[in-house]
Amino acid sequence: MKHETKPVSPVAALAALRPSACPGLVRVVAARDGGLCRIRLPGGVLSAARARALADAASAHASGVLELTNRANVQIRGVRVGEEAALSAALIGAGLGPTGIDAASPIERACAADELRNVMLSPLAGVDPNALCNTTVLAAALIDMMQREARFTALSPKFALQLDGGERMAMLEHPHDVWLAALPHGTTVRFAVGLAGCPTGQPIGTLAAEDIGASMRALLHAFLDLAGADTTRMRDVLAAHSLDALLQRARDHADFALIRDDAAQHAWRREASPVDLRLGAHALHADGSGYVGAQPALGRIDAYTLRALAALAQDSGDATLRVTPWQGLLLPNVPARAMPAALERLRALGLIVSRADPFARLIACTGSSRCAKSRADTKADAQRLAALLPPDAEAHLSGCERSCAAAHCAPFTLLASEPDHYDLYQRDDATTGFGRLVARNLTIEAAAHALAQRPRSPQDV
Ligand code: SF4
Incomplete structure (x- = not known):
């Protein structure tokens, strides 16, 4: 007698392939107040249209409570039992899922690639004229590389990279498995590279911008070669293996172009950003235009407030919001004349715009x-x-x-x-x-x- 095999859903396949307690776009994790769904935002960027879709999905399928996270992502709390799939579909339909890779369906694409989008950038990436480079392009290329390589689905949902373009405001105290930070090199830019730490720490060497894609691919393969079944983070691999062993493995995979340049490493200095830059109005250009930063108390907002923020970004800035790793957000590209009114609207929504506020x-x-x-x-x-x-x-x-x-x-x-x-x-x-x-x-x-x-x-x- 022939036995029929029940098809395995993409979400069940994800749970089997990569068991984790980390919430994601399709991995809605149970919490005391209902399901928890985390939406990864590359570079923390959220268009006004997607912010409205997020707010609508949070109201329709969950409690309407949202949180901004310390990785510049957003999570929806209180997802109702039985509505997980509808929530994920609504979010993916709004363009909040991964893009650019082939898959039989958007949900399969989200299962395969959502958790390979942990690349942190400055909230000012691509808009700060003082930065040494625009990391948004590099980040997109790295995410694409990771999502296309089948072996990298073995990376933990917590495995994370940071790209620092030298912007005036960046979260530099948050350890990442791999960090890359721009440094001037004659008339060009190279990147200091560090492992299991922060850009305020010591790099292991430098890479040319054009070598980053191939070298990072080699490094990730080397990491997976040395990581045991229960090893998910770079710090654990480095606790069990020497740095030289890791780098030699990377060289076995490709032309690994890291230069262990003692002079550059010795000269390396990257200071933490001044805290005052996170909140209030700040000019970036000679005409006084720039950004306005704000923070909801204790990182939590409701759907109504998110819709109002989307409208504000549309009226005052470039119709985008950027979530920051300080559980806040900013409106980029705000003209100088629009800043006072934008600050007033943020205050009226109950957001914090000054360090003087204890929250x-x-x-x-x-x-x-x-x-x-x-x-x-x-x-x-x-x-x-x-x-x-x-x-x-x-x-x-x-x-x-x-x-x-x-x-x-x-x-x-x-x-x-x-x-x-x-x-x-x-x-x-x-x-x-x-x-x-x-x-x-x-x-x-x-x-x-x-x-x-x-x-x-x-x-x-
Ligand atoms: S840190 Fe807080 S939210 Fe996180 S697991 Fe512990 S008690 Fe829960």
Whole structure:
């Protein structure tokens, strides 16, 4: 008797091929408040039309609550059971899925390629005239290369690259598996290359811009050659193998053009961007045009606000929004005369446009109201802390050690120990993770007091 085999859906095939707890466009992950769907935005760019489609999809199939993430993506919370496929289809139909590769259907294309789009750029990529290069073109070529190579579907959904074009504002404290940062080289530009770190750290060598595609392909193959079944990140490969072994593998795959140029590495300096550039109006050109930056409190917006932001981008800028890795957004290409009114509309929508606002200096993960792992209601506690936060203090509240809200080490981290109580950590150059533990089991009131008493530098602790 002949047995009929039930066809496997592309989403089930994705779960089998690449098991992960990381949400994606078709991988809607269960959370306490419903499904969680993450939409990757290459370069953080979101057109006004797609922003409206996102808002509509979040209202139609989910709770209407959206979050901006620390990788400059957007996620939809509270997806209703049974509506996951309709949500994914609506988002893909709006052009928010991967493009450019052949697949039998848009959903199959999204399953194959969505998670290979973790390339972080500056929110000013392609619009800052002071940048050394326009990284948007390079990023598109790298994403295309990764999506076309069948073997790279084995990369973890967390595996991430960064391209720094030397823009005046960039997230440089967020570690990536591979980073490339532009540096002047005579009349041309080369790229410093680093592994398992940030562009403020030390590169391993430099690459010419024209060699990046082939060399990155070779490096990714070398990574997969050396990564064991459970190894997903570059730091783990480098813990088990020497850098020389990795680079030799890369050379086995192609002309790996990295130059281990001691002088360039010695001269390498990339400082973190001034925090004031994230919010408010900033000119980029001689005529005063530039961008306007804003941040929703604790990274969360509703569908109504997203629609209003889309309208604002259309009226005041170039009809695009850019999500930033600080869980904020900016409107690029705003004429000088339109900036005051744009700022006023952002304020009226409840967005933060100045560092003086305590919510500009607070980040918090989802917390116990929506995440079962959380030991405290971090979002609600952050609201209480905002009223007590000392001027200039900056803090991160995390419900557990996973640190979903901050991939970088914040100046101060409050790690939940139990409901309403936190351990306080201070960033320390000598440590990784949250930094140095400075106090245990503080209430929010005691944490605010401790922050007010904080030493001026980590060395004073
Ligand atoms: S940091 Fe922990 S508690 Fe907070 S959202 Fe992530 S997993 Fe949940």
